[in-house]
Amino acid sequence: MHASNIFKQRERIGDGFVIAPTEIKDKIKPWLLQAKEYDFTDIKEGIRLHLNESPYRPPDVVLEEASKAMVNCNRYQHPELVQNFRELVSEYNHVDFNMVYPSPGADGSLRSIFYNFLSPGSKIVINNPSYSMYKVYSSVMGLKVTNIALRPEGEWWVEGEELTKESTDAEMVIIDNPNNPTGSPLLDKSKVKELAETTKGFVLIDEAYFEFYGSTVSDLVNEYPNLMIVRTLSKAFSMASFRVGYTIAHEDVVKALLKSSTPFDIALPSIVAGIKAMENRWYVNDVVKQVKENREVLLKGLRNLGLRVYNSVTNFLLVDTDKDLWTPLWNHGIAIRRLGKYYRISVGTREEVNLLLKVLGDFLENSNTK
Secondary structure, three states, X not given: OOXXXXXXXXXXXXXXXXXXXXXXXXXXXXXXXXXXXXXXXXXXXOEEEOOOOOOOOOOHHHHHHHHHXXXXXXXXXXXXXXXXXXXXXXXXXXXXXXXXXXXXXXXXXXXXXXXXXXXXXXXXXXXXXXXXXXXXXXXXXXXXXXXXXXXXXXXXXXXXXXXXXXXXXXXEEEEEOOOOOOOOOOOOHHHHHHHHHHOOOEEEEEOOOHHHHOOXXXXXXXXXXXXXXXEEOOOOXXXXXXXXXXXXXOHHXXXXXXXXXXXXXXXXXXXXXXXXXXXXXXXXXXHHHHHHHHHHHHHHHHHHOOOEEOOOOOOEEEEEXXXXXXXXXXXXXXXXXXXXXXEEEEXXXXXXXXXXXXXXXXXXXXXXXX
């Protein structure tokens, strides 16, 4: 554009100029202008069953140590704390220290992996539906996304042959296992091995709900250098607001990720909380046990109300119905996630589960009598 034309598009403010909005947009990558941000309806007060959070707090020692760390909030965290966290994670997962990449939440790992190993136009393969941030990062980066549809035949599953065929020339294959939002396990170890052997790029398995599922493929990373496992402490460890996660990968991959990481990207209270959570990880078994018990109560209760509910190995359930379940619950201060004709309901405390079932029971009874 000629300088005189640029000048004409600018607005005069005081003694200076600002770039007009039309010119600003010209400076933003076109795929970023078209990208969609993460969107959800939140509730400030009430029962939060829409974000797959844990309804239980971590042990007091975790919160106390994080609170103590706040006294030094004017200082960055010491690198030794991150090293300590990596050592505890490696011990927890029975992998080498050099195979652990710490991050601010699982999203921190995903963002770093996307930005370091993919470029605009790169082909990635994901299952659909899946964790919504995969598509957010993909649209922001201008990636070419191939969706492999999950099939709700009895339970949700992925077509193995189609997945393998589409993944062969992909820069990255991303599978959340178990899947969000269906709660279904999608791949066994043999299928992950096949993907790692046939895919030219990386295979990323998102195991955010590993502790509820109890099955992992992290032991395959030594055998397959292109395999990455992403985990979080937001779910079973009950630390969503601390934003602590990690990736298990080949040491060369971890080195690359560490080189590109911003210094001190995990806040001081968060890394201290992560250390204490790992040191006292026995509590996770209690959280998982209670969530599973409450999940069964919720599952049976919803089915007794005549709703179609899929089995789940996570801390949430997926309901398939044409009825509007969101509005009556929202009006009673209960938030669930609305996904078209589906509803994802996080497993809460027993009291929260019982209240949800009562509200829905009253609503469905009244709607059926009209």
